[in-house]
Amino acid sequence: MTPRRPLAGLVALVLAASGCNAYYNAPGPDDLMHIVPWFDAMIKQASVHPYERADIPRNTVAGTVPVTGGAPDWEAEWAAGNRTTANLQVNPLAGRSASATGDTLYHTFCSPCHGNVGQGFGLVGAKMGALPLTSDRARAFTDGYIYSYIRYGGPVMPRYGDKIRGNMRWEIVNYVRQLQAAATPAAATPGGNN
Numbered sequence: 001m002t003p004r005r006p007l008a009g010l011v012a013l014v015l016a017a018s019g020c021n022a023y024y025n026a027p028g029p030d031d032l033m034h035i036v037p038w039f040d041a042m043i044k045q046a047s048v049h050p051y052e053r054a055d056i057p058r059n060t061v062a063g064t065v066p067v068t069g070g071a072p073d074w075e076a077e078w079a080a081g082n083r084t085t086a087n088l089q090v091n092p093l094a095g096r097s098a099s100a101t102g103d104t105l106y107h108t109f110c111s112p113c114h115g116n117v118g119q120g121f122g123l124v125g126a127k128m129g130a131l132p133l134t135s136d137r138a139r140a141f142t143d144g145y146i147y148s149y150i151r152y153g154g155p156v157m158p159r160y161g162d163k164i165r166g167n168m169r170w171e172i173v174n175y176v177r178q179l180q181a182a183a184t185p186a187a188a189t190p191g192g193n194n
Contacts, residue, residue, distance in 0.1 A: 001061070008095055063128075071166070086142070086144050086145050087144050089142075090143025091147070092170060093170045093171065093174055094143060097178065098174045099175075102172055102175035102178075103175055106176070107170055112124045112129040118134035130156070133180065139181070143170075146172075146173045147170060150172055151169060
């Protein structure tokens with residue numbers, strides 16, 4: 001027990017000698033950052049503030065809604081049978097070949113009705129009367145019309161706008177155009193209700 005008394009006395013002596021100033025004079029986290037060189041460089045680095053400048057592209061995460069709001073909505077017009085706004089929609093991916101994303105989305109959501117090659121002979125489509133996407137009628141649809149059908153649905157086809165969003169719809173439009181270019185128009189018309 002004797003060795004502890006000298007240690008306790010030494011601690012008491014150091015505290016008495018330094019007083020409260022030792023607590024207030026201790027280096028803070030900001031002071032310690034200058035000791036480590038890479039911390040110091042981070043403090044002096046040129047920061048990028050992307051939302052302060054208009055010339056920096058704002059690449060948002062897929063599925064997010066921009067600050068300015070979402071895509072315009074023409075559902076009421078579509079439901080009333082007015083296709084004006086739908087036909088005015090411009091495909092931002094026009095001219096690009098169909099992507100693997102378009103292929104995957106088509107085979108996930110569209111092929112059960114429209115078939116693997118778009119002729120309307122999918123397992124469900126043959127019973128429901130799905131429109132052959134390779135028919136002359138479907139070839140005459142504008143890209144915006146196909147996009148709107150995917151988004152809002154129709155008499156037989158359900159809406160997919162809640163599952164397929166934004167440019168993913170255009171990817172499907174491009175894939176449908178690829179199917180149309182690769183196939184001859186459907187000889188038989190299983191449906192035609194869409």
